[in-house]
Amino acid sequence: MVTGVLRHLAGMAAAWLVFVAEAMVGYLGLLAYALVTGSEVGGPLAGPMLVVIAAVLGGALVPLLFLPAVVVAEARGRRRGTAGVVGPAVFVAVVLAAAYAVGAAAVTQVSAGHLPLVAAVAALLVVAPVVLYALTARGLGWVAQWVSRHRSGSVDVWSPTVS
Numbered sequence: 001m002v003t004g005v006l007r008h009l010a011g012m013a014a015a016w017l018v019f020v021a022e023a024m025v026g027y028l029g030l031l032a033y034a035l036v037t038g039s040e041v042g043g044p045l046a047g048p049m050l051v052v053i054a055a056v057l058g059g060a061l062v063p064l065l066f067l068p069a070v071v072v073a074e075a076r077g078r079r080r081g082t083a084g085v086v087g088p089a090v091f092v093a094v095v096l097a098a099a100y101a102v103g104a105a106a107v108t109q110v111s112a113g114h115l116p117l118v119a120a121v122a123a124l125l126v127v128a129p130v131v132l133y134a135l136t137a138r139g140l141g142w143v144a145q146w147v148s149r150h151r152s153g154s155v156d157v158w159s160p161t162v163s
Helices: 002-037 046-077 083-107 112-151
Strands: none
Touching: 002 046, 002 112, 046 083, 046 112, 083 112
């Protein structure tokens, strides 16, 4: 059980870091676009504020989107290997992200014509974090199984043998 919690915590941290990195890359893309087109680049705090907003939003999305997606996918595809978990996790995350984005857009009165774009952008932004979360959680689970198999044998692989 401790291993399960630890591997999901590592996966959550990986998903959060990727989400924040996506914000940094997005800001650099917007900055490059502004410099090329001669537009206003924003204030000196535009980049850091975008990263802080992404960090807070990513912190909220980890338990509300990434964790449920991976847990549901693991429950469904436990015996189907890593691909049997990553694929369904991405599907669940995309559906949840689109639903959350459309709900938030409806509450903030975004025009109906923009809802498909909002849903598509939200769905694209969660693919990389959920894939890394699922791969991290599955990989650490595999490592934990390997360690427990090799430690239960007659030779302890972690300590050198003394002759």
